[in-house]
Amino acid sequence: xxxxxxxxxxxxxxxxxxxxxxxxxxxxxxxxxxxxxxxxxxxxxxxxxxxxxxxxxxxxxxxxxxxxxxxxxxxxxxxxxxxxxxxxx
Amino acid sequence: xxxxxxxxxxxxxxxxxxxxxxxxxxxxxxxxxxxxxxxxxxxxxxxxxxxxxxxxxxxxxxxxxxxxxxxxxxxxxxxxxxxxxxxxxxxxxxxxxxxxxxxxxxxxxxxxxxxxxxxxxxxxxxxxxxxxxxxxxxxxxxxxxxxxxxxxxxxxxxxxxxxxxxxxxxx
Numbered sequence: 001x002x003x004x005x006x007x008x009x010x011x012x013x014x015x016x017x018x019x020x021x022x023x024x025x026x027x028x029x030x031x032x033x034x035x036x037x038x039x040x041x042x043x044x045x046x047x048x049x050x051x052x053x054x055x056x057x058x059x060x061x062x063x064x065x066x067x068x069x070x071x072x073x074x075x076x077x078x079x080x081x082x083x084x085x086x087x088x089x
Numbered sequence: 090x091x092x093x094x095x096x097x098x099x100x101x102x103x104x105x106x107x108x109x110x111x112x113x114x115x116x117x118x119x120x121x122x123x124x125x126x127x128x129x130x131x132x133x134x135x136x137x138x139x140x141x142x143x144x145x146x147x148x149x150x151x152x153x154x155x156x157x158x159x160x161x162x163x164x165x166x167x168x169x170x171x172x173x174x175x176x177x178x179x180x181x182x183x184x185x186x187x188x189x190x191x192x193x194x195x196x197x198x199x200x201x202x203x204x205x206x207x208x209x210x211x212x213x214x215x216x217x218x219x220x221x222x223x224x225x226x227x228x229x230x231x232x233x234x235x236x237x238x239x240x241x242x243x244x245x246x247x248x249x250x251x252x253x254x255x256x257x258x259x260x
Binding site: 022024029032040050051052055057060075079083084086087 | 184
């Protein structure tokens, strides 16, 4: 009987409880989910250099707006990843 | 063991200690009643039941300890996650503002440039030249004249427009 008690005590192990801890994936700022504008074309047969200039400037503006979004997307990913990984260090 | 999550810590510990105490008392009692006549016939069942209860108590104590360790880890993780989510939200607000502000500056710059050329074409240059030196003004007026002449005499060739439009086309 004494040996049986000893055996019981030796093999006693506790069960672990797994509790799911949810880590929500961060949302993306709404400004980054907007699509980039398509480039503008020049309309009409008689096109002046002013019209050409206007269209080119508008297209450059569209490009820079889109470039800002791409740059901020990269920044968002890099920093969110650092924040995410800091939880599991 | 998942049921333990829903029970308060103090209740679990109370049950565990009760089981261990009852088991220990039962084991001791089983040795004492060995010498008492009539009752000693129950010695073996009392001993077996007491050992089982005691072992269950020890097992539960181990389970309680593990449960507490897990709960501590869960609390730690939850606080870390809450802090990370807060940081994420703050970062999102910062980046949203950054995009909005930069976009605003870029649009303003584009508008200003288009407006500048329009003023030159229409001759509304009083505001532009008011702070210029005589030399700068002379240079500026020459550029304005060059632009106005080009507007009159040099329409953009159609091939340039077509090629520009092709370049702007996504396909």
